[in-house]
Amino acid sequence: MxxxxxxxxxxxxxxxxxxxxxxxxxxxxxxxxxxxxxxxxxxxxxxxxxxxxxxxxxxxxxxxxxxxxxxxxxxxxxxxFYPKREGKLPPTSKLAPVPDAPMVHARGGGPLRVAIVGSGPAAMYAADELLTQSGVQVNVFEKLPTPYGLARAGVAPDHQATKQVTSLFDRIAARRDFRFYLNVEVGSDLTHDELLDHHHAVLYAVGAPTDKRLDVEGMSLPVASTATEFVAWYNGHPDFADLAVDLSGERVIVVGNGNVALDVARILTAEPDTLARTDIADHALAALRESRVREVVIAARRGPAASAFTLPELIGLTARCDVVLDANDHQRVREDLAEATDDLTRRKLEILSKLGDSTAPVTGPRIRLAYNLTPRRVLGAQRVTGVEFGVTGTDEVVALDAGTVLTSIGYRGMPVRGLPFDEAAGVVPNDGGRVLDGDDPVPGSYVAGWIKRGPTGFIGTNKSCAAQTVHTLVADYNAGLLPDPSHKPSALDRFVRGRAPEVVDAAGWRAIDAAEVARGRGERPRVKFTAVEEMLRVAASVPAEPMHRRLLSGLLR
Missing domain, CATH: 3.30.70.20 (Alpha-Beta Plaits)
Known part of the structure; x- marks a missing residue:
């Protein structure tokens, strides 16, 4: 078995x-x-x-x-995934070797202190790797009152199993030498240089929070938005709770066909009563109950063999949703399948070949995968009425009516104040996580996750990425390249609270978390707060730790 x-x-x-x-x-x-x-x-x-x-x-x-x-x-x-062995037994070995944790060489000036900016998967995996060693202290800074980044605000609400990774992050955050400083924005409340005054190194794991923009006429019209913003809206991100979402039209067009596009289409066509058992934001659930959307068209520039979504996501989509193709796209699938050599591509095409035809009677909300469509302009005067496409590689033009247009053509990193930035790649230039200005290292500065390598991979990909950065950081520390901070560990808490009086600590986050779970009343995983003011009010309900205890805690760390 x-x-x-x-x-x-x-x-x-x-x-x-x-x-x-x-x-x-x-x-x-x-x-x-x-x-x-x-x-x-x-x-x-x-x-x-x-x-x-x-x-x-x-x-x-x-x-x-x-x-x-x-x-x-x-x-x-x-x-x-494994080759046929013609009856031979598979090769087995001892336990796969676990990569050695970076050995921190203790010095007389106290523990290695690292500030991590961001609290998503890359940040938490980096903290985990650092805290495998004694004599290390990690302080995590996050601009929102809640941690965990895309694990909280990016994973689709009907993918609750994937969200379970936050339980691992909770265990990391519970370690003695880990401290949260939530609701603190580095670059505004605190500067990079000020963090370095209190730490040996600053590691940025701030992700890629913006989208690549579709540069065509009409994208400035109302309800022409990005899939990333829409995902943040239905996941209850406070910055997007008031996003203008109009689901009064019968068709939504999503430009791009990666996993995020599939998530958006699946949520738009899901049965609201099913979503009501998830942690979807209440405002999104209410809007979806009133939705008139009957079809979501996922439009891709290239052909079926180049589909950007993964095989697991396609299997999940077709198992839960009514997914169809036009006759011409069925023909493209057959042609690509005849030439496919890669196993994963072939499997995707086999699934696509079995999809229904778009000419079948519409019995409920459905998803249509459309290929070889290059967007030329978004149609409409005061609001979106559709999209004009060119058929890729031809002079043919096709127009599709739609009430809402969402683009899903990739994420992009934003510049980090005080660090160099590669505008073309959308990342902070680095070597193994060590930030570079030209060929020269930027002292004490490191990156991990999407801001390091670009928006590629999955949640767990950040684990090996963060481990590489931590090994680089520790090697620099052991080599004497990271000077001791100018302030003692006990000075940090007072300094942060002076700059950001409404800072939320681990106890405040636990209060927010418990309150959200309680609001679910056992029927939903949680009901999220979607306004920062609500979160701060709940966090403030936790009695503040007396100053003398905070100082003592800082001395003992």
Whole structure:
């Protein structure tokens, strides 16, 4: 009874190191790990010990006999990753070697102190890697009163299993030498240089918070927005709670066909009563109950073989939603399938080939995948009425009516105040996470996650990315390249509170978290607060720790 990794896989990699027979690949030390759509268990090598189940932070692994109907395709997908062995036993080995944690060489001036800016997966994995060593203190700064970045505000509400990774982050945050400074904006409340006065190093894990913009006429019209903003809106991000969303039209067009586009289309066509059992924002649920959307068109510039969505997400979409193709796109799928050599691409095309035809009677909200459509302009005068496309590679023009247009063509990093920035790549230039200004390192400055490598990979990809940065940082510290801070550890708390009096600490976050869960009343995972003022009011309900205890805590860290 081999175990199977399902579409909930976040590529964290913990299962790899838990496996006693090295049957989960690609592993973080293998070249294909960074670009793999998921990890795969070798059914011939699996010894059914269940160690991977315990290690997985998102509950994505189960015995093949306990899979839902939606998950059954993953039996073949896991097995298909491994070559046929013609009856030979699979190669097994000892426990996959866990990469050594970076050894911090203690010095007389006190512990290694690191400030991490951002609190998403890259930040939390970096903190975890640092705190494997004694004599290290980590302070995490986040501009929102709530932590965990896209794990909280980016994962779709109907993907609750993926959100379980925040339980791992909670355990990291509970460590003695970890401290949250939430509702504090670095670059506004505090500067980079001021953080360096209190730390040996500052590590930025601020992600890629903006979108690549579609530069065509009409994108400035009302309800022409980005999928990223729409995702933040339905996930209750306070910066987007008041986003103008109009679902009164019968069609929504999403330009781009990556996983985010599929998330948006799935939420727009989902049964509201089903979403009511998730942590979707109340304002979004109310709007979706009133929605008149009958069709979401996901439009891609290229053909089916170049689809940007992953195979697991496509399987999940087609299992839950009515997905169709036009006749000409069915023909494109057949042509691409005849030429496909890559296994994952072939599997995607096989699924696409079995989709229904768009000419079938519409019985409920549906999703239409459309290919070879290059947007030329958004139509409308006072508001959006549709999109004009050119058929890619031809002079043909096609116009589709729509009441709302969302673009989903990629994320982009924003400049970090005080650090160099590569405008073309949308990242902070770096070498292994060490920030560079030209060829010269910027003292004490490091990056991890999307601001380091660009918006690629999955939640767990940030684990190996953060580990590389931490190894670089610790090597610099051990080499004497990071001078001791000018202030003692006990001075930081007073300094931050002086600059940001409404700072939210770990106790404040626990109060917000508990209140949101309680608002769910056992029927929903949580009901999120969507206004900063609400969050601060709840956080302030926790009695403040007396000043003398905060000072003592700082001295003992």
């Amino acid at each position: 081999p175990h199977v990794i399902t579409q909930s896989c976040c590529s964290d990699g913990s299962c790899v190191f838990a496996c006693p027979v090295n049957c989960i690949h690609p592993s973080p030390d293998e070249p294909g790990f960074a670009t793999a759509e998921m990890l795969f268990i070798d059914p011939d090598a699996c010894v059914d010990c269940g160690a991977c189940v315990s290690a997985c932070p998102v509950g994505a692994i189960a015995p093949d006999s306990r899979l839902s109907a939606e998950q059954l395709p993953f039996v073949e997908i896991n097995a298909g």
